[in-house]
Structures are given as structure tokens and as C-alpha cells.
Amino acid sequence: MQILVVLGHPGRESFNRAIAQRVLATLHDAGHRTIWHDLYAEGFDPALPPAELGKDAPLPEEVEGHCRDLAAADGIIVIHPNWWGQPPAIVKGWIDRTFRQGTAYRYLPGDAGDGVPVGLLRAGTAVVLNTSDTPEARELSVFGDPLETLWRKCIFEFCGVRRFFRRMFGVVVTSAPEQRAVWLAEVEEIIRYYFPKESGAC
Template identity: 50%
Template sequence: MNISVILAHPYAQSFNAAIAAVVVKTLNEFDHAVRFHDLYREHFDPVIPEDELVGDQSRDPLVRLHQEEIRTADGIVIIHPNWWGQPPAVLKGWVDRVLRENVAYAFPVGDSGGGLPIGLLRAKRALVFNTSNTAAARENDVFGDPLQRLWRDCIFGFCGVTDVDRFMFRIVADSSADERDAWLKETADQTRRSFPAP
């Protein structure tokens, strides 16, 4: 299977990077074709230019590479921290620039964009791994878990990815080495379950 793995965290030694490394290692053990992208290390430009917005075509070769890979992905894994109930800006920009009309979704003939989209992504399975320093009760009771709605409904559901699992590791700032090891084991286990050997 072709699996796209997208990491969005500015620190090369972050726990998010450790999660990504485990995901990639686990997928490689199962002989999947892994397309790994660390958006910060690649210097992915999240700002969508005016001509790209109105024309749906990018002149940026990195954006075009990401679009081609996401079109042909059989599975997708996203790794990022929870910042203000949202992904980092570079990942929001990745969504804006890569998951474009006629790449990730389309509208029926005659629909100018006000109706229900048709998801175009081949991948029907996605995993999202998040880290947070917000307690689960506060996240759910006060904020309503915005990342769950964002990834499951607003992004993947819109693009035709119907099987979405999301895992939140918390509270990272106060976590012990043993807790982090357990989270990395859970990451490997969930990756194996989601994308078993062919």
C-alpha cells in the first residue's frame, strides 16, 4: 500500500517526531510504500498565492508532489500537536494547498461549490496522532474536541476518507519516559491494526 505520512512540528527532537519515526518504521516493516514528509524540514510554504487560489493549479513543485502523492495514497497518517484546538499553521496551509478541488474533492456538474462534495481521495483509511497539554475533561467538556470534528468531518469526510481514527497523547509536558514509551508502543500497535501487512 502507498501510505502518506505527514508530520507538522517545528522541533526535530519533539515527541511528535518520535511518533512519526515509529509510524514510518512500523509501515516499512510491513513492506508498505511510505511517503514521509516533515513539513517544517521541507520548508513547505503554507501561504496560498492568489493565482493558485483562483486557478486551482500550483506552480510550486513541492505542492504538486504532495498533490500527486495524496491522490495515489491508499492510507494517510497525520501527526501534529494541538495548538489552540488546531493544527500548526504549516499543516493548515498544507490542507489549503494540497487538498484542492479536483485533487481531493469535486462537485457535481452544475454545482459551483455550494452543494455536497464528491470525495476523490483513493485512501479510505486515515490515522491522526496528536499531542496535547490540555486535560481530556477540559478538552471535551469546554472545547468540544475540535480536532476530532476538524479531521473526521471537515477534512477527511469532505474528501471521501470514511475510516478515520484519532489518538491524543496527553499531558506531554508532564509525561514520564515510561508514559512516552507506552504511547510509542500504542502508536506502533494502532499503525499495525490500521495498515496490516499486504
């Protein structure tokens, strides 16, 4: 399988990066091919310019490349922190610019855009791994976990990806190295479960 892995965190020593490294190592060990995008390292511009609004608008090569990678992926893994109940702006901008009509979804003939679209993504599974500094009980009781609705309903189900899993790790800011090691072992278990070893992989 070809798996798209996207990281959206600016810190080079962040736990998000440690998660991403464990994800990549686990996928490679299972014999999967990976498409890797570190949005901050790439300097991805999150601002959607007016020239890209149309369905058939010409796109910069960078954005075209991201769209091709998204469309070609058999599975998608996104890693980012929970900032104000949302992904970082760079991740939201990546969604805005690459989950495009014609790439991630389309409308049926005669639909002016007010109906329910058809998802186009070939990915059968999407996994989102988040970090948070808010205790889980408070996150659920006070904020209602908006990231779950965003990724599951508003993005992946909308675009045709039916198998979805999301895990929030926290509280990260006060976590000890031993706790982070446990979380990374869990990351490995999640990836192995949702993206099993390819037949013939060593």
C-alpha cells in the same frame, strides 16, 4: 499499500517526531511503501497565494508534488500537536494548498460550488495522531475537542475517506520516559491495526 505520512512539528527532539519515527518503522516492517513529508524540515510555505485559488491554476512544483502524493496514497497518517485547538499553521497551510478541488474533491456538473462535493481521495483509511498539554477531561468539557470535527468531518469525510481514527496523547509536557514508551507502543498497535502487514512481507 502506499501510505502518506505527514509530520507538522518544528521540534527535532519532540515527541511528535518520536511518534512519526515509530509510525514509519511500523509501516516498513509491515511491508508498506511510505511517502514521507516533514513539513518544517522541508520549509513548506503554508501561505496560499492568490495565484493558486483557481481550480486549474498552475502550481509550483513543490505543491504539485504534494498533490500527487496525496492523490496516490492508499492511506494517510498525519502527526501534529494540538495548538489552540488547531493544527500548527504549517499543517493548515498544507491542507489549504493540497486538498484542492480536482485533487481531493470535485463538484458534480451544474453545481456552482454551493452543493455537496464528491470526495476524490483514493485513501481508504486516515489516522491522525496528536499531542496535547491539556488533560483530556478539560479538553472535552471546556473545548469540545475541535480537532476531531476538523479532521473527521471537515476534511476526510468531505474528501471521500470513510475510515478514520484519531488519538490524542497527553499530557505530554509532564510525561515521564516510561509513559512515552507506553504511548509509542500504542502508536505501533494503532498502525498495525489500521494498516496490517502486506501479504508476503517478512
